[in-house]
Amino acid sequence: MSQALERLHSAVVHHLVNTLGWRSLRPLQQQAVAPVLDGHDALLLAPTAGGKTEAACFPVLTAMEQQRWTGLSVLYVCPLKALLNNLLPRLRDYAAWLGRRVELWHGDVPATARRHILRDPPDILLTTPESVEAMLVSANVEHQRLFGNLRAIVVDEVHAFAGDDRGWHLLAVLERLTVLAQRPIQRIGLSATVGNPEQLLHWLQGSGRGHRPATVVAPGVHAPSATPQGDIELDYVGSVDNAATVISALHRGEKRLVFCDSRQLVEQLGAALRMRGVTTFLSHASLSVDERRRAEAAFAEARDCVIVSTSTLELGIDVGDLDRVIQLDSPTTVASFLQRLGRTGRRAGSTRNCLFLALSQESLLWAAALLELWGRGYVEPVKAPLEPRHIVAQQVLALCLQEHAVGGRLWTEAWNGLAPFDRSAEPIVRHLVEQGYLDRDGELLFIGPEAERRFGHRNFMDMTAVFTAPPQFTVLAGRQEIGLIDPTLLTERSEGPRVLLLGGRSWKVTWVDWKRRRCFVEETKLKGKARWHTPGATGRSAALARAARDVLLGATPPVKLTQRAVQTLTTLREKRIPTVASEGLVITREGSTEADVRWWTWAGRKANATLAASLPEVVDGRFDDVSVRLRPDLTPQLWRTATTDAAQKLCLPEIDDRALAGLKFSVALPPQLAVDTLASRMADLDTAATVLNEPVRFTILG
Structure with missing residues (x-):
């Protein structure tokens, strides 16, 4: 010291x-x-x-x-x-x-x-x-x-x-x-x-x-411990209304922060809590800056209240002295949970705490799996996304804007030889020149007409961010901005008044300015709708999926489980026990003519996408976080033929062209490079290879 x-x-x-x-x-x-x-x-x-x-x-x-x-x-x-x-x-x-x-x-x-x-x-x-x-x-x-x-x-x-x-x-x-x-x-x-x-x-x-x-x-961060510290409880409530009832009844007089992993869920829970007389504030990315600041400031000063938030309050924003953290369903990573847990226990003598409220049986399983990983001391490694070729294209264009003109042989010096912004990016630069994103004058490169057309709006402000934001409409009550909504709420068929849910309040739409993307509203007591388009999620990881399998096989996380959670988990284990086996993996067949045949890999979304692409002879193309759908006429012999040596012949997942819209600046890449970039990010070759080497048994259900 x-x-x-x-x-x-x-x-x-x-x-x-x-x-x-x-x-x-x-x-x-x-x-x-x-x-x-x-x-x-x-x-x-x-x-x-x-x-x-x-x-x-x-x-x-x-x-x-x-x-x-x-x-x-x-x-x-x-x-x-x-x-x-x-x-x-x-x-x-x-x-x-x-x-x-x-x-x-x-x-x-x-x-x-x-x-x-x-x-x-x-x-x-x-x-x-x-x-x-x-x-x-x-x-x-x-x-x-x-x-x-x-x-x-x-x-x-x-x-x-x-x-x-x-x-x-x-x-x-x-x-x-x-x-x-x-x-x-x-x-x-x-x-x-x-x-x-x-x-x-x-x-x-x-x-x-x-x-x-x-x-x-990192003092103490990796200190050995039998069980991570924290007062953690897992409960099953079954619905948003039930969650609101539990939250309104528990911990009265305390300041509570509730995390939800979607804006829609934040709005639904916020409205349900207010109906029960709970002082409630909301925070998510589609609320206006003023609306969020008012909520966070009021919450910081209040005592007996709840703030409902997406991950926007997961990071170190100060919202005062919290008593409780509550999690609806479950985040997808232990690291995220640790951030949220760390919002509590800051007062001397207080303990870090989190109450999980599962809205469905599936979400109860995922919450239990996450807490099982946490109990083992596991934290996900942080890995940079593979093959950022679209960022290379953006950076070359940005450099030309910065310098006005860049030497055709000297541009790599701007990044001090850091890959992938080095000579390996020359094919991308050639493509930018060929397609008119860059113009060449002798040895000099500068911004071309296609870059002006694609990204030149508002002095190239669209060039400064590498993430995409879906189109949204601004919601205004008079001159006060409430936030942003998904335009589908304004275009879908509606019987009677069109009513939105935003900021935990219902708003009746009075007029829509389609050209300027503005929606004018007035407050109403009618029940409103909330919805936002969310870009395609990458799904749950292999580690989390395998932990869910362990839970079904009997592993119990080292936390308090309410009686409802224990009963529901028991029911879930009985229902899903045919999909797991301690000695390997299971392929189940249900039905006869159009049989539902599934390979229960418990390997995560990326590994299953890789397996589906690599075994076209036996896979019907569909998959999720825990299973791959197989052909209804699958036989053990056909399976053995298709999977022999498959671990040495893995393919990248197939990519829908529509998915490229979420890869900003992909239009500035050669089409195949753009597809390859996204495919490499959707794959988990190592886990897929491991799964292919695990024993499999066939089971006929019911």
Whole structure:
């Protein structure tokens, strides 16, 4: 402790003791001081509310003073604008101890504030990768002046980036910033518990991997424990109305945060709780910014209340001192559950807790499987998506916007040789030129007419984000924006008034402005509908599917189970016992003429997609998270013939052209490369090979 404090700037230590009233640093904060001050790239791991922000900021502020950093020297990047808004006051206070400035830049920040930042850059800028990209491609930003003094980048909730295409985008943008700064930039990632911290840090290092010192700081995270700690209970309620009844009756006088894994479910539960007189607030991505902020602020100040949210409140946004976390159904990863569990137990003497309320027998099984994995101490490894060829196309176009013209042989230098933004991307660049996305003048490349047509709207703002957002209509009550809805709610046949459910309230549609995508409403007591289009999910993992199989075979997670949960789980085991076997896998046949023949792999959606594509002789094409549908005329002999050596001949899943719409910038790729990119991400070759080597028995049902 004394060694860590001795290395921090005296003003920081003074304010730790006298302003914050801290008697000591937390273990993570102590252990992070040396590697961060020594310039190491670092990954700081701790549960939610584990002090990660301070662990990064106190030594960074110290380095800023000791090494006399000037201008914009630190970027603090977050995946959510709301998280940035939440962090701003705290980081401003810390920086002010040393006379330093912190500012905020994202899509909701007024243009006047952004112009002030460009005129007089702060020492630390809170932002998103998309906003950094917008600055890089803007003709109104002097890139060298703004970013030339960068020394360090803090990436909060780095695991949330690394698991999808935003992570590849972030890495590419960081490499371009390194080129502008003309020096290596220290990279500091903050994360909750992950299954592969060293690999995650190496990923974050980008082109510095193997060339720069790297340190994982994770005190106590991997300490051995017989059972993870927490007061966890699993209950079966059977419906949203029943869940609302349980929530309204339990834990009265306490502040409760309920997680739902869809916006529709948030709306339905919110409305049901309000009908029961519960003070309820809602938060999800399709509510307006003002609506979410009002709800989160009111919730932070209230006591006897409930806030119902999607994963938007899973990350470190502060909603005050929580008493309880409740989960409807189950998240699909242990890592997500740990984030949610970490929202509680922050008061001295309190315990981290979570109550699971299963709405169906299937969801009870998945919740039990998740808790079984958690009980084993399992956490999913974070893996970057394979083959980000569409991000390569986006980055080449973005670089041409940034530089106006790029040397046809020098463009790879913008990413310091980081794959896949290196010479391996030359086929993509040739395609961009051939299709008119890029124009060539001698050795120079610059933006072509097809890129202008596809992405040029609003000064190429569509180029700055690598995720797609389905079209939605803005809902307005007078001048007040309530949020966004799926347009199918306005086009489907409706008997009587068209009524929407948004913000936990019902709204009667009075007029629709189709051209401007606006829907005008007034509040009503009629029952409304909520719906949003969700891009195709990747399904449950092999680990979770196998844990569900273990539960059916008798494994019981180390948590409290209500009597209803025990009874329902017993019924489910009796019903599903023909689909599992301890010594291998099962193929079941039900019916005679048009038999339902299923191979119960318990292997996860991706592995089953791979198996379905690799065994066309015996598979009828349909599959889910736990099984693959087989031909009704299947015989054991036909099965043996089809599966012999199949593990050495696995194929990637077939891709529907409509699925490519969810792969932004895929239109800028050669069609086959776009299909191959998506197919590689939908496959699990290793698990599929394992499944093919497992023994199988045939069973006839009923």
